[in-house]
Amino acid sequence: MYFRLLAESLRRGTRRKLLAVTAVALGTLGATALAEVVLASGDRLAAEMGSYGANLQLVPAEGRATLPEASLARVRKIFWRNNVIALAPLYSLRVRTGDRVAPLVGTWFDHELEPGWRTGLPRTRPTLKVEGRWPRDGEAEVAVGRRLAQRLGVRPGSRLEAALGGRTESLTVTGLLTSGGAEEEEAFAPLAVVQRLSGRSGFTRAEVFALTTPEGSQVRDPRRMTPEEYEAWYCTSYPSSVAHQINEAVPEGLASVDYGVTGATADVLGRLRGVLIALAGVALVGAAVGVTAAMTATVLERRLEAGLMIAIGAARQRVVFFFLSEAALLGLLGGLIGGAAGLVAGRLLGSGVLGVEVPWVPLLVPFAGLLGFLIAVVASLAPVLRALERYPAATLKRATA
Numbered sequence: 001m002y003f004r005l006l007a008e009s010l011r012r013g014t015r016r017k018l019l020a021v022t023a024v025a026l027g028t029l030g031a032t033a034l035a036e037v038v039l040a041s042g043d044r045l046a047a048e049m050g051s052y053g054a055n056l057q058l059v060p061a062e063g064r065a066t067l068p069e070a071s072l073a074r075v076r077k078i079f080w081r082n083n084v085i086a087l088a089p090l091y092s093l094r095v096r097t098g099d100r101v102a103p104l105v106g107t108w109f110d111h112e113l114e115p116g117w118r119t120g121l122p123r124t125r126p127t128l129k130v131e132g133r134w135p136r137d138g139e140a141e142v143a144v145g146r147r148l149a150q151r152l153g154v155r156p157g158s159r160l161e162a163a164l165g166g167r168t169e170s171l172t173v174t175g176l177l178t179s180g181g182a183e184e185e186e187a188f189a190p191l192a193v194v195q196r197l198s199g200r201s202g203f204t205r206a207e208v209f210a211l212t213t214p215e216g217s218q219v220r221d222p223r224r225m226t227p228e229e230y231e232a233w234y235c236t237s238y239p240s241s242v243a244h245q246i247n248e249a250v251p252e253g254l255a256s257v258d259y260g261v262t263g264a265t266a267d268v269l270g271r272l273r274g275v276l277i278a279l280a281g282v283a284l285v286g287a288a289v290g291v292t293a294a295m296t297a298t299v300l301e302r303r304l305e306a307g308l309m310i311a312i313g314a315a316r317q318r319v320v321f322f323f324l325s326e327a328a329l330l331g332l333l334g335g336l337i338g339g340a341a342g343l344v345a346g347r348l349l350g351s352g353v354l355g356v357e358v359p360w361v362p363l364l365v366p367f368a369g370l371l372g373f374l375i376a377v378v379a380s381l382a383p384v385l386r387a388l389e390r391y392p393a394a395t396l397k398r399a400t401a
Contacts, residue, residue: 020327024334024375025341027285028368032342033349034277036361054086054124054207056243058255066091066202069191071250073113075208078245083211083237086123087113089203091194095162102148103186104162106194106203109134121188124209128183132156132175137190142171145184149176160187164197208246208255212239320385327380328373335372339365 058075060067072087091106108120122134135141142160144152154160158173171193177183195201215238222230222244233241239257246255343364 020330020376021334021337024331024372025338027375028335028338028372029342029345030338031371032339032364032368033345035364036343036346037349054088054209055212055239055258056208056210056246056255057258058206058208058246058250058253060204061252061254064252066200066204067206067250067253068202071253072206074249075246076114076117078242078249079234080210080237080242080245083242085209085211086119087206087208088119088121088124089191089206091191091198091203092205093164093194093198095164095197097152097160097162100152102152104142104194104197105186105188106191107188108191109137109188111137124207125179125183127179129178130175131178132173135174135188135190138192139190140169140171140193141174142187142189142193143175143177144173144187145177145179147184148187149173162189162197165199167197167199169193169197206253210239210242211237212242213237215239324377324380327376331372331374331376332369333372334376335369336365338372339368342368 058067058072067089069089072089075081075087076084078084088107093104093106094101095104096102109122110118110120112118120137122128122130130143131146132143135143142162144154144160149155152160154173156173156175160171160173162169162171169189171189177186177188191203213236220229220233222233222241225233234244243255243257247253343361346361
């Protein structure tokens with residue numbers, strides 16, 4: 001009997017019920033779309049921001065001047081090895097070129113560190129633009145920053161003589177670098193060339209570009225963590241935990257985090273997520289207001305029916321439950337519709353506005369249905385209780401007046 005009454009009630013007054021379903025659908029659509037973008041955008045935006053510069057660096061430990069190149073292979077053996085996108089050793093010298101002194105940096109450009117995995121400076125600093133081409137590893141070639149090239153009077157195809165301590169290398173200029181930063185005042189040559197000029201092996205610094213989870217500026221000392229906190233921190237790709245693992249793999253070196261990059265990433269992502277969550281909240285509040293208005297009109301319209309049900313013996317709680325059940329079903333339907341539409345809207349929003357490839361997250365649809373259910377129940381509770389707070393006789397008298 002109860003379910004027959006509920007089905008009959010849902011069948012009648014379709015215009016107001018459609019309004020309630022639409023309000024919930026629009027609210028959950030916005031919330032689902034924004035949630036999908038938040039879930040998908042974190043790693044992509046972190047990677048995009050990290051690509052403006054390596055976020056970790058490795059230098060020799062105290063008492064050492066250089067590190068061996070073989071130590072870099074161990075970086076790719078850590079727990080988060082698949083998050084290490086690129087790395088490049090650096091060996092900086094100041095050499096004489098004609099009557100001038102210029103900074104010359106030795107590095108890798110397209111080096112195969114392990115089978116199938118190539119790395120080098122163009123991958124750790126992808127914002128560098130080269131007019132011409134990068135030098136080849138092992139060849140006597142050099143790429144020169146644009147401002148330095150103007151002072152030296154060289155261009156692609158020119159010869160550049162680099163001398164240091166009686167050792168000389170004749171290098172062919174293969175490209176001019178543009179970055180807007182310090183790289184335009186430097187020259188970059190293969191690591192082997194700079195090692196020959198210096199008379200030493202190894203490198204003086206390495207930069208590592210790793211895909212990490214932003215952790216903000218409050219970084220805790222792992223030595224003060226509980227075992228549970230340490231395990232959670234160690235198994236999360238925070239910049240500090242990745243640096244810690246590099247230190248474990250390369251004990252003769254000292255890995256550290258470039259907090260200028262990671263801090264900016266965390267700040268921007270935090271603000272973006274805050275804005276998206278606020279927008280989702282506004283959408284849900286709007287849905288709640290729409291449901292409240294629709295249910296208030298519905299209950300007032302049917303107050304005679306409600307008063308009659310109470311007058312013939314129905315418990316007030318059962319009548320309240322009856323109206324809330326109707327609202328809950330409408331909210332569930334609107335939530336499922338809004339969730340399904342939100343998946344499509346999230347993909348369009350991510351690709352069209354943020355340039356983020358948003359994957360399908362079907363799990364959000366049942367959550368949207370549950371959210372619509374809760375919104376409808378909570379938004380309907382006040383108008384239903386307010387409409388049924390009078391005694392049955394007063395309700396019937398007022399309704400028939």
